[in-house]
Amino acid sequence: MSQSLEQLQKEFLYEKTNSCVQCGYCLPVCPTYATMGKETHSPRGRINLVKMVGEGKIKDVSVLEEPLDLCLGCRACETACPTGVEYGSILEAARAALVRRKKFSAPVRLLRKTMFKKVFPSSRMMKLTGNALWLYQKSGIQKVVQSSGIMKKLPYHLGDFEAIAPPAVSPAERKQTPVRVGAKGEKKYTVAFFTGCIMDAMFQRINRLSVLLLAEAGCDVIVVPNQTCCGALHAHSGEMEEARHLAKQNIIAFEKANADFIVNNAGGCGAMLYEYGHLLADDKEWADRAAAFSTKSRDISQVLIACGGMPDLQPRSGERVTYQRSCHMTNVQKVVREPLELLTNVPGIKFVEMEEANMCCGSAGIYNIVHYDESMDILDEKMKHTKATGASTVITTNPGCLLQMKLGIQRENLSGSVRAMHLIEYLAEAAGIS
Numbered sequence: 284m285s286q287s288l289e290q291l292q293k294e295f296l297y298e299k300t301n302s303c304v305q306c307g308y309c310l311p312v313c314p315t316y317a318t319m320g321k322e323t324h325s326p327r328g329r330i331n332l333v334k335m336v337g338e339g340k341i342k343d344v345s346v347l348e349e350p351l352d353l354c355l356g357c358r359a360c361e362t363a364c365p366t367g368v369e370y371g372s373i374l375e376a377a378r379a380a381l382v383r384r385k386k387f388s389a390p391v392r393l394l395r396k397t398m399f400k401k402v403f404p405s406s407r408m409m410k411l412t413g414n415a416l417w418l419y420q421k422s423g424i425q426k427v428v429q430s431s432g433i434m435k436k437l438p439y440h441l442g443d444f445e446a447i448a449p450p451a452v453s454p455a456e457r458k459q460t461p462v463r464v465g466a467k468g469e470k471k472y473t474v475a476f477f478t479g480c481i482m483d484a485m486f487q488r489i490n491r492l493s494v495l496l497l498a499e500a501g502c503d504v505i506v507v508p509n510q511t512c513c514g515a516l517h518a519h520s521g522e523m524e525e526a527r528h529l530a531k532q533n534i535i536a537f538e539k540a541n542a543d544f545i546v547n548n549a550g551g552c553g554a555m556l557y558e559y560g561h562l563l564a565d566d567k568e569w570a571d572r573a574a575a576f577s578t579k580s581r582d583i584s585q586v587l588i589a590c591g592g593m594p595d596l597q598p599r600s601g602e603r604v605t606y607q608r609s610c611h612m613t614n615v616q617k618v619v620r621e622p623l624e625l626l627t628n629v630p631g632i633k634f635v636e637m638e639e640a641n642m643c644c645g646s647a648g649i650y651n652i653v654h655y656d657e658s659m660d661i662l663d664e665k666m667k668h669t670k671a672t673g674a675s676t677v678i679t680t681n682p683g684c685l686l687q688m689k690l691g692i693q694r695e696n697l698s699g700s701v702r703a704m705h706l707i708e709y710l711a712e713a714a715g716i717s
């Protein structure tokens with residue numbers, strides 16, 4: 284065996300592809316196979332492409348770029364697989380190997396470097412982004428821009444996303460975010476809250492409500508200083524070194540809090556935090572600390588249920604509600620029961636499960652921006668099932684899913700009759716907390 288083939292096998296995790304027995308059980312759950320109809324755009328096809336690299340049958344690895352780029356990384360295939368193929372690890376390693384070889388143009392290189400190294404990891408930059416959004420929305424610039432029609436001319440359909448951006452909080456309100464809140468009544472747990480980068484910039488209200496709900500349920504809550512982005516966007520884009528760097532920074536920050544749990548409210552971030560142990564497993568100095576971090580990592584729904592659920596919810600009057608699951612929460616963290624239990628325990632709602640509830644909505648980080656058309660095909664399927672429930676409220680547990688469902692509602696002209704909300708917003712509304 285030549286050295287280079289050995290190297291390729293190591294880089295592309297060839298060994299792991301050998302657990303695939305080609306049964307095809309993963310095909311029906313794969314959104315890109317359903318909408319694109321090509322074997323190369325299915326889990327089995329993608330695994331085979333990686334396998335062929337490891338066997339020297341594919342010499343030009345750039346042929347893997349499109350099939351792997353178009354994978355949502357939803358990992359529904361992993362949940363469906365009877366032989367336990369570690370598709371997520373194979374995908375991550377292959378993407379990183381492709382990125383190492385890819386010759387990005389100078390502007391793209393600069394953009395990647397800026398976003399991955401300077402913007403997402405910097406709480407100052409993310410706060411500035413949130414404040415800029417607030418200024419844009421409140422100063423009247425948004426109205427002028429929207430009425431000018433310029434938004435329709437922006438690349439990557441950015442105008443569609445601008446219209447569904449959540450209302451940003453003011454800089455003054457942002458400064459009032461509590462850093463420590465005591466449990467209401469008997470204390471059950473001490474928890475360290477993970478704020479996230481995009482959650483902190485654009486969904487700061489949901490973060491604040493999360494802290495208040497945790498306290499209401501019986502937790503002492505610490506919003507840990509010096510935490511940073513979880514690194515999920517980096518890992519999904521093949522920037523593994525930067526993802527590991529951010530993981531280490533978070534491990535240091537959260538170890539100091541010495542809490543019972545590390546709590547997050549975003550399915551995508553939660554999956555990444557849950558996988559720090561796996562991410563740093565080969566790093567002798569960090570493996571144990573990373574594993575300890577992941578063991579403590581919880582979605583907020585798990586902690587609220589562990590506390591006994593939400594007390595004192597006001598009854599709703601027969602509101603029809605459905606739930607769009609976060610893929611990463613379902614397929615990576617394996618958190619399914621708790622958010623549903625919290626939701627269905629809200630008195631007076633009529634909960635209706637949507638068909639194919641496990642299928643991705645097509646958001647997947649920035650997939651809906653960089654692969655807009657493919658993402659909209661997947662979203663259209665999701666909206667077909669959402670509409671069939673007759674629900675007037677769609678609940679999600681991840682910021683990307685939340686924006687995507689808002690986009691779906693907008694595309695279907697349902698904005699007057701259907702709303703999308705994060706589970707935490709819905710529980711806070713039912714608890715009378717604003």
Ligand code: SF4
Nearest residue numbers: 313354355357358360
């Ligand atoms: S991660 Fe999702 S989109 Fe990618 S192959 Fe698996 S099921 Fe298909």
Ligand code: SF4
Nearest residue numbers: 303304306307309364
């Ligand atoms: S990944 Fe799993 S489910 Fe899919 S073809 Fe291979 S063995 Fe079967």
